Amino acid sequence: MFNNAVVRRRTIITGALLSTAGLALSACSGTTVNIPGADGSSTASAGNDAVVGSAPVAASDLIVSGSTMEKIKQRGKLIVATALDAPLVSQQDPSDPQKVNGFDADLAKMLAVYITGKPNVEWVPSASETREALLANGTVDVVFSTYTITTKRAEQVDFAGPYFMSGLAVAVKADNNTIKGIDDLGGKNVIVQTGTPSVSEVPAKQPSAKIMPFATTPQGVQALTQGRGDAYVQDYVLLASQSASNKDIKVVGAPFTAEPYGIGLKHNDAAFKTFVNNWLTVIEKKGLWTQVWKNTLGSVGDSPAPTPPAIGSVPGS
Numbered sequence: 001m002f003n004n005a006v007v008r009r010r011t012i013i014t015g016a017l018l019s020t021a022g023l024a025l026s027a028c029s030g031t032t033v034n035i036p037g038a039d040g041s042s043t044a045s046a047g048n049d050a051v052v053g054s055a056p057v058a059a060s061d062l063i064v065s066g067s068t069m070e071k072i073k074q075r076g077k078l079i080v081a082t083a084l085d086a087p088l089v090s091q092q093d094p095s096d097p098q099k100v101n102g103f104d105a106d107l108a109k110m111l112a113v114y115i116t117g118k119p120n121v122e123w124v125p126s127a128s129e130t131r132e133a134l135l136a137n138g139t140v141d142v143v144f145s146t147y148t149i150t151t152k153r154a155e156q157v158d159f160a161g162p163y164f165m166s167g168l169a170v171a172v173k174a175d176n177n178t179i180k181g182i183d184d185l186g187g188k189n190v191i192v193q194t195g196t197p198s199v200s201e202v203p204a205k206q207p208s209a210k211i212m213p214f215a216t217t218p219q220g221v222q223a224l225t226q227g228r229g230d231a232y233v234q235d236y237v238l239l240a241s242q243s244a245s246n247k248d249i250k251v252v253g254a255p256f257t258a259e260p261y262g263i264g265l266k267h268n269d270a271a272f273k274t275f276v277n278n279w280l281t282v283i284e285k286k287g288l289w290t291q292v293w294k295n296t297l298g299s300v301g302d303s304p305a306p307t308p309p310a311i312g313s314v315p316g317s
Contacts, residue, residue: 048106051291055110056282057117058275068272069115072141078112081126081140081264087241088296089146092123103296104144107163110288111142111263114279132156135266142276143264146237154316158269159262160276162309162317163289167255168198169236169303171243173224174250179231180302181253185209191220191229198233201257217242224249235259236297243300251301260314277311284308 063069072078082104084092090108093099100123109119124140131147134140135157146166149159172179179185185206192198194213202209212229214220217238224232225248232239236255243249263280265273283289290305298305311317 048101048292048295051288051295052106052109052113052119055113055119055288056286058114058279062275062278063115064271067275068141068266068269069275072115076116076118077120077122078108078115078142079122079124079140080108080112081124081131081134081143082108082145083127084123084125086146086237087244088300089237089241090144101296103164103292104146106292106296107283107289108142108144110283110292111276111279114282131264135264138266141265145264147262147264149260149262149314149316151316157267158265158273159317160265160273161262161280161311162260162314163263163280163311164261164293165255165306165309166236166259166261167257168201168233169239169251169255170253171221171224171232171234171239171249171251171301172230173227174248176230176250176252179252182206182233182256183253185231185233188230189228191223191232193217193220193234196234197257202233205256221246221249240297240300251303254303254306258314260309260317262317280308280311 058069063073082090082100084090084100086102086104089102090100090105091102093101100121109121112121113119124134126134126140126143126145131143131145132153135143143157147159148166149162153159170179170181170185179188182202182205185202186208188206188209189212190202190206190209191212191214192202194215199211199213202211212223214223217234220232220234221242223229225246232249236251239251243251263276265276280289289308293305
């Protein structure tokens with residue numbers, strides 16, 4: 001994608017994505033998955049390049065002297081903690097480790113453009129248990145890693161955003177054109193995963209639905225493709241990831257529960273938080289956020305482009 005991207009290899013970090021909100025993308029870890037944008041010649045990847053290439057650059061007076069923004073600009077690159085094995089979110093191209101594609105990754109590149117004028121990013125692999133430390137010790141500038149905003153986490157880090165609202169969503173077989181979301185699951189056989197919020201949320205939304213619990217995500221997907229259930233309810237990002245590698249299923253409708261993702265920043269850096277929030281406002285107004293979503297998370301289903309959540313709208317943001 002961009003030859004000036006740099007990947008920092010850290011052998012101390014393994015199992016790169018087990019983020020909060022049950023985004024257990026470990027089902028994809030260690031496996032080469034053909035996803036939209038993973039191949040540099042794909043339409044999605046080209047679309048992502050075009051979006052990043054059109055990203056705005058901050059006015060010089062916004063790069064305040066002595067600020068984090070100035071430090072990043074002088075360095076010439078943004079250092080980003082993220083998972084590198086999350087299809088459609090932030091996945092490293094196995095044929096070229098310098099290429100990282102996905103919703104989080106492309107937003108990070110646009111933030112780099114806003115600060116430095118170029119999409120120069122140094123990628124640092126992160127796991128759920130390392131994100132706060134990477135920010136606190138200054139190893140990274142930001143965390144883009146399906147990082148759910150909570151008040152407890154906000155005691156250790158600052159959050160810009162939220163920039164995306166995930167939550168439980170619905171997947172169906174690819175040829176199903178009758179189920180459009182949670183509102184259509186009354187009386188249906190609905191696959192859920194034990195130990196996840198779907199076990200209680202589906203009956204709360206659709207009391208007449210017949211719940212069919214399975215222990216793992218692969219088992220749930222298999223049951224859906226085999227026709228043993230009408231729909232599978234799980235976290236939106238996880239379903240999108242599964243759909244990327246299994247063309248027999250698709251995501252329909254928008255998430256019907258709320259799981260706000262934020263951009264992790266070092267604690268008590270108010271100026272940088274304001275700067276990043278202003279950047280989010282700019283790319284949302286210009287439609288660039290929506291374009292990135294369509295090329296990544298929105299590329300594997302019938303879900304309409306969501307409206308970005310209001311910045312500062314959740315506790316901890």
